[in-house]
Amino acid sequence: MELCLEIFMEEIPARMQRQAKIDFLQLFVQEFESLKLKCSSKPEAFIGPRRMTLHAADIAASSETILEERRGPKVGAPDAALQGFLKSSGVPQNELIQENGYWFAKIQQQGKPLQELLPSILDKVLRSMPWPTSMRWPGAEHTWVRPIRNICCVLDGKEIIFDVPAAGLKTNNLTFGHRFLNPQQITVTSFAQYRQSLNAAHVMLDLEERRFAIQNDLQKICQTNQLTFVADETLLDEVAGLLEYPFVGLGKIDDKFMHLPGAVLSTSMRVHQKYFTILTNDTFAPHFGFVANVLINEHMTAGYERVLRARLSDAAFFYDQDMKAPLESRLDALKNIIFHADLGSVYQKVQRLEYCATDPKVQQAAMLSKCDLLTQMVGEFPELQGVMGEIYAKAQGVPADIAIALKGYYQPQGANDASPVDDISWTLSLLDKVDNLVGFFGIGMKPSGSKDPYGLRRSALGIIRLMLQKNTPNSLRNWLEKSVQSYQQQKVSLKSDVIETVASFIAERLSAFLKAEMPADHVHAVLDKPLDDIWQTVERARALKDLLQSETGTSLLSAYRRVIGILKGTQINKPDEKFFVLDVERALYAELMQTMPKIDAHLKTFAFKEAMTLVASLKPVIDNFFDHAKVMDDDLNIQQNRLNLLGMLQATLNAFANFSKLEG
Amino acid sequence: MNNQPISFQEIILRLQQYWANYGCVILQPYDIEVGAGTSHPATLIRALGPDLWNTAYVQPCRRPTDGRYGENPNRTQLYYQFQVLLKPCPINPQELYLKSLKTIGFDLNRHDMRFVEDDWENPSLGAAGLGWEVWCDGMEITQYTYFQQVGGIACDPVPVELTYGLERIATIVQGVESHFDINWNGKSGAECLTYRDVFLRSEQEFSAYNFEHADVEMLLRHFSDAEKECLSLLDKKLILPAYEQCLKANHLFNMLNARGVISVTERAAYMARVRNLAKSSCEAWIG
Numbered sequence: 041m042e043l044c045l046e047i048f049m050e051e052i053p054a055r056m057q058r059q060a061k062i063d064f065l066q067l068f069v070q071e072f073e074s075l076k077l078k079c080s081s082k083p084e085a086f087i088g089p090r091r092m093t094l095h096a097a098d099i100a101a102s103s104e105t106i107l108e109e110r111r112g113p114k115v116g117a118p119d120a121a122l123q124g125f126l127k128s129s130g131v132p133q134n135e136l137i138q139e140n141g142y143w144f145a146k147i148q149q150q151g152k153p154l155q156e157l158l159p160s161i162l163d164k165v166l167r168s169m170p171w172p173t174s175m176r177w178p179g180a181e182h183t184w185v186r187p188i189r190n191i192c193c194v195l196d197g198k199e200i201i202f203d204v205p206a207a208g209l210k211t212n213n214l215t216f217g218h219r220f221l222n223p224q225q226i227t228v229t230s231f232a233q234y235r236q237s238l239n240a241a242h243v244m245l246d247l248e249e250r251r252f253a254i255q256n257d258l259q260k261i262c263q264t265n266q267l268t269f270v271a272d273e274t275l276l277d278e279v280a281g282l283l284e285y286p287f288v289g290l291g292k293i294d295d296k297f298m299h300l301p302g303a304v305l306s307t308s309m310r311v312h313q314k315y316f317t318i319l320t321n322d323t324f325a326p327h328f329g330f331v332a333n334v335l336i337n338e339h340m341t342a343g344y345e346r347v348l349r350a351r352l353s354d355a356a357f358f359y360d361q362d363m364k365a366p367l368e369s370r371l372d373a374l375k376n377i378i379f380h381a382d383l384g385s386v387y388q389k390v391q392r393l394e395y396c397a398t399d400p401k402v403q404q405a406a407m408l409s410k411c412d413l414l415t416q417m418v419g420e421f422p423e424l425q426g427v428m429g430e431i432y433a434k435a436q437g438v439p440a441d442i443a444i445a446l447k448g449y450y451q452p453q454g455a456n457d458a459s460p461v462d463d464i465s466w467t468l469s470l471l472d473k474v475d476n477l478v479g480f481f482g483i484g485m486k487p488s489g490s491k492d493p494y495g496l497r498r499s500a501l502g503i504i505r506l507m508l509q510k511n512t513p514n515s516l517r518n519w520l521e522k523s524v525q526s527y528q529q530q531k532v533s534l535k536s537d538v539i540e541t542v543a544s545f546i547a548e549r550l551s552a553f554l555k556a557e558m559p560a561d562h563v564h565a566v567l568d569k570p571l572d573d574i575w576q577t578v579e580r581a582r583a584l585k586d587l588l589q590s591e592t593g594t595s596l597l598s599a600y601r602r603v604i605g606i607l608k609g610t611q612i613n614k615p616d617e618k619f620f621v622l623d624v625e626r627a628l629y630a631e632l633m634q635t636m637p638k639i640d641a642h643l644k645t646f647a648f649k650e651a652m653t654l655v656a657s658l659k660p661v662i663d664n665f666f667d668h669a670k671v672m673d674d675d676l677n678i679q680q681n682r683l684n685l686l687g688m689l690q691a692t693l694n695a696f697a698n699f700s701k702l703e704g
Numbered sequence: 705m706n707n708q709p710i711s712f713q714e715i716i717l718r719l720q721q722y723w724a725n726y727g728c729v730i731l732q733p734y735d736i737e738v739g740a741g742t743s744h745p746a747t748l749i750r751a752l753g754p755d756l757w758n759t760a761y762v763q764p765c766r767r768p769t770d771g772r773y774g775e776n777p778n779r780t781q782l783y784y785q786f787q788v789l790l791k792p793c794p795i796n797p798q799e800l801y802l803k804s805l806k807t808i809g810f811d812l813n814r815h816d817m818r819f820v821e822d823d824w825e826n827p828s829l830g831a832a833g834l835g836w837e838v839w840c841d842g843m844e845i846t847q848y849t850y851f852q853q854v855g856g857i858a859c860d861p862v863p864v865e866l867t868y869g870l871e872r873i874a875t876i877v878q879g880v881e882s883h884f885d886i887n888w889n890g891k892s893g894a895e896c897l898t899y900r901d902v903f904l905r906s907e908q909e910f911s912a913y914n915f916e917h918a919d920v921e922m923l924l925r926h927f928s929d930a931e932k933e934c935l936s937l938l939d940k941k942l943i944l945p946a947y948e949q950c951l952k953a954n955h956l957f958n959m960l961n962a963r964g965v966i967s968v969t970e971r972a973a974y975m976a977r978v979r980n981l982a983k984s985s986c987e988a989w990i991g
Contacts, residue, residue, distance in 0.1 A: 050798055051836060053821030089819075173823060175834040175850055178792040178861045186834065187850075189795070220812050282818055313842050330842070332816035339879070340816055343841030346881060350778045357776070 041154060041196045043096040044231040046215055048190040051089045054281025056172055057247055061087040067165040068094050075157055076104040086245040088284055093245060095231045103151040112143035155195060159202040166206040179208030190214060194228045217241025218284050220334055242285040251280035257288040258316060258329045265290060267327060268319040275310055283333035291345045293326045297352040300359060303427045308351045311423065358416035366436050367411040374410055383479045383532060386410050392526035393471045402467045405445040408433060409468060426450040452505045459509035470506050470519065473499040477542045478523040482534025500549040507574040513646055516543060517572050547571035558585045565701040576646060583648035584697045592656045599662050600699045603686045606671050612687030619681035624668045629685055631661045636692050643695060655696050709878040710809045711890030715870060716762055719786050722807045723760035731761035736948060737955040740765055741787030741867055745947055751854050751863050752990050757791045766955060768962035771911035774904045777882030781910050786868040792861030793850060801866055809877045815840050824849045830856030830983055845872050855986020914962040927956040934981045943988045950981035
């Protein structure tokens, strides 16, 4: 049978639509599966601002009959138990079977017609939908993202009517066209007809369909006007969720605003107005692209231009005002902005950053780093923090490398953002994050559960990414100590164990970070000591992973296990050459004597790959030893000496990573 | 289309008539300074409780920091909202709203109307709702909210609140660029009075007052007085008068803010004090 079901409602927030479509479909599929309703072709779902649709092209007319063999009481159990079982299973006593000393009932659950099952299926879906936010409204028993106004349910062309208390409605076979262009009611007879009628009534059913149309039409209109459209994926998605049928248009930006920085233009347009920025010869064109829900006319375009003009007038006013005073002149006013009640003002934070920076250029960047927070532009568009710092600094003659750092030090933002490559930004970014962690941990404000109001997890991850980006050894503790000193300098009292707690917090984040690319035991093997050098730890972990992926590595590991098993708590000393009796033990000893200092040297120069190769090269002598020597020799001197040799081998391997943490 | 666009006052009159026909109690503005039509007790207080309550009214809103001495086309320290509260929320609030726009001259097929997600939350009042900003050709003209709770108390039944930005709507209806160009009385030529004629001087003087001349000591004193009075009235179970003192305190705080004399730390503390007054008033109203 063909099922076409539409939830018709008030506007679904655009940001939620993509996920909602997935969840909606999945909930139905789950219900179908648990009720044994076979679908010969995969059901599909569609979403738009005012409707979600489920289409199951080929669903069974009824659920499958289920045969269940249910175990009852033991044969010979008290009669009450048996009577209870008869009642609950609904099977008469003469139909019970005996098997392995138990009573069994064969229960046949008759399949039910789909039509009868639909009310409970829909009810379940409506009550299980995981909306990010949902609301109550009069008449509905359950919450939903916005009020539901109609539910259409058509099975093989037939209207299926039932009550839906969750939404306070009764189903029907109706839907409605575009809110403004074709608001009339449409009777649904099949999915194909539903989709076609809606399309004729200016409703594009699917998000992807609308998105594609928008992108395509914007590209075309730009081409026609010799402009370049740069697809903004996030904005395309959002706009596609805001309209039922897209009409694209091109608006003009007044020349008098074209002197504004690109970031200001694009923030005003994209973020606030949901307009698309357009380029000409790689710079901002004095045009914007917009998408309307109805046919575009001159009035509308004029309206769109007017709104942007108002926004940009404000922006231009802020820009001109801000430019009148040098960034540096705002420093003093940072005293009025509280960083945290127990950690002082933002001004104090800036001073700490300056204290920790050794390079005068980093110091100057630190001094300017928060000044743009007090500009009117950032007050109005907080997302431009840093961006405006760079723009104003450059325009006011601050050296370019320092100006760049005012924006650069906000990177990396989030897990996928790049770290800054220039030294000033890099250092300032690290100092800023270290100051956050040391300060907040120092006053006991640790993140807990999902609560991380100061973004400390992000700061820790940022530090990890910065360290990896540099690709050189670097002591985390040196930075932490310096930061603690900067707080002491200001007489801010911090907990005495702050360095340890911050280091172990970063170690936790590092552990999570590494576990994304290798098995957990590898991570434990390299993180077994208090964390200091992040880059080294990661390099070591990656080399270990390479080693253990090779055959040599796995057999080395089993040899190591054997060693551990044999040694088990034995007192170990240096092996004594005079007690060697076999060539294989002499060979192993000689190899270890030769290799240990080399591994050590490689570890000291951070050549982990080379160290790993050396570790792997031990395999033949180890194998030979185990093949020919019996450790537990009857002569106790020889025995102890062999144990000592194995102790030496263990130490060699452990210098590389803690092998005892590895699992087979 | 007729040559004479619908005037500012005509927009108000038609909206009032439209919602009166629906069955709303047409109220007059609250007579003390508020920052939004929501603060009028007819909305904030009456949103609570089970009784049927449909109302509509104009509310002048004061936002001292938004003053621009009359030099910005769209920002003023005083502007008008048209506020509607329907409790319980009917089954077709969006249709009712859009129809109201038609009565003030909107041709909905010639404008691009959108409902863009915008949830409303005022943690200080323990108030929250879900809804949209209504956009017309890219401009926000209305705030549309399904109240879910006020004063930490769940709204039952759920009301819907519509807050029309009258100046913005008028600029669209009349096709003018600036709030100050809005034709207020619908006359032409010498008889025409614009928003500029009515309010420009007021904007200039009040901007100067708000930003430069308001007596800070006096504002601080009045703030403490209002706070004290509010708390004492709450003790006496005189909730509406208490709430009014809370609104006064709030406006005084906004004035202090505009004078730039409140540091960031102090700001949080002042807000918490106003919050406490508002929340206590809501709780007392229900309790």
